[in-house]
Amino acid sequence: MSPSATDSESLDGRLLFAIPKKGRLHDKCLELLAGSDIQFRRSHRLDVALVKNLPIALVFLPASDIPSFVGKGNVNLGITGHDVILEANMENEVAEVLRLGFGKCALQVQVPESSPFKSAEDLAGKRVVTSFEVLAGKHFGEIDSRLQLTGDAATKIEYVGGSVEAACALGLADGIVDLVGKYKSGDTMRAAGLHAIATILETEAVLIKHTVEKNAAFEPLIQTITSRIAGVVAAGKYVVCEYNIPREKVHDATAITPGRRAPTISPLEDDKWVAVSAMVEKKNMATIMDNLVKIGAEDILIFNLDNCRV
Numbered sequence: 526m527s528p529s530a531t532d533s534e535s536l537d538g539r540l541l542f543a544i545p546k547k548g549r550l551h552d553k554c555l556e557l558l559a560g561s562d563i564q565f566r567r568s569h570r571l572d573v574a575l576v577k578n579l580p581i582a583l584v585f586l587p588a589s590d591i592p593s594f595v596g597k598g599n600v601n602l603g604i605t606g607h608d609v610i611l612e613a614n615m616e617n618e619v620a621e622v623l624r625l626g627f628g629k630c631a632l633q634v635q636v637p638e639s640s641p642f643k644s645a646e647d648l649a650g651k652r653v654v655t656s657f658e659v660l661a662g663k664h665f666g667e668i669d670s671r672l673q674l675t676g677d678a679a680t681k682i683e684y685v686g687g688s689v690e691a692a693c694a695l696g697l698a699d700g701i702v703d704l705v706g707k708y709k710s711g712d713t714m715r716a717a718g719l720h721a722i723a724t725i726l727e728t729e730a731v732l733i734k735h736t737v738e739k740n741a742a743f744e745p746l747i748q749t750i751t752s753r754i755a756g757v758v759a760a761g762k763y764v765v766c767e768y769n770i771p772r773e774k775v776h777d778a779t780a781i782t783p784g785r786r787a788p789t790i791s792p793l794e795d796d797k798w799v800a801v802s803a804m805v806e807k808k809n810m811a812t813i814m815d816n817l818v819k820i821g822a823e824d825i826l827i828f829n830l831d832n833c834r835v
């Protein structure tokens with residue numbers, strides 16, 4: 526019989542890699558694992574899955590538990606939000622190995638649209654409801670001490686596990702501290718009649734490891750996983766841009782598409798022209814093509830990358 530993820534012996538010698546079991550980061554993590562050729566089959570309802578082609582076991586955990594599992598050395602690697610690490614007070618126990626470019630959002634101080642409070646300082650001393658009591662507590666703690674608000678005059682931070690945005694409408698809070706996604710730019714916040722008056726933190730998903738890995742034998746595998754995941758992240762960030770340009774314009778073209786090290790310039794049968802190939806950031810792609818057209822580039826092609834090591 527093949528080893529199952531429930532046999533404790535089958536975990537022996539395997540690197541443990543914690544993945545958010547649900548929530549906003551889960552699907553993107555599965556895409557990263559697939560892109561990194563980390564193959565596994567997760568049996569129904571089991572939170573541990575053995576990787577078929579590498580000595581790794583994936584452990585599916587709530588994102589909020591991952592920093593302490595990694596920080597205490599119970600698992601070797603993990604993916605979670607930068608905000609989650611700070612909220613768990615684990616920033617000294619875990620090392621952020623790689624930013625992953627997803628899960629981008631901001632932890633913001635929000636008040637009702639009609640509120641008289643225009644800044645976090647205005648809200649100091651009032652009632653603030655949040656799921657981020659550590660980060661909100663630190664932020665308002667600093668403001669309170671600056672404004673010398675102590676005892677009953679200090680800001681009252683109250684924890685709730687969810688539906689934070691309802692707290693003001695329910696009369697529980699004068700303001701809240703909550704995450705606002707970068708791309709849907711505050712749909713939930715606006716639907717609840719709130720607006721942001723301060724940003725405490727910008728965050729994104731990160732790959733983390735224990736500050737000092739106790740088992741040195743795992744280091745090469747940690748490096749392999751990190752390099753594979755970095756390749757998938759970079760492949761999502763860059764495209765390859767290829768075009769033809771009159772030879773006398775090569776200098777201008779190189780300024781527009783400098784590439785990561787330098788663009789590849791190849792001769793064409795027509796020696797008045799050359800072909801240029803360079804990696805460019807996806808987010809700048811349209812402007813770069815506009816600028817290439819302006820200097821006389823032709824046959825501009827953009828290719829997505831499936832994977833890369835850069």
Ligand code: AMP
Pocket residue numbers: 547548549550588605606607608609627628629630704705706707728729730
């Ligand atoms: P969840 O498990 O869905 O509660 O969220 C876990 C982590 O996902 C949060 O701590 C953030 O790092 C990130 N996150 C939360 N909300 C958003 C959002 N609206 N957009 C992108 N990432 C988010």
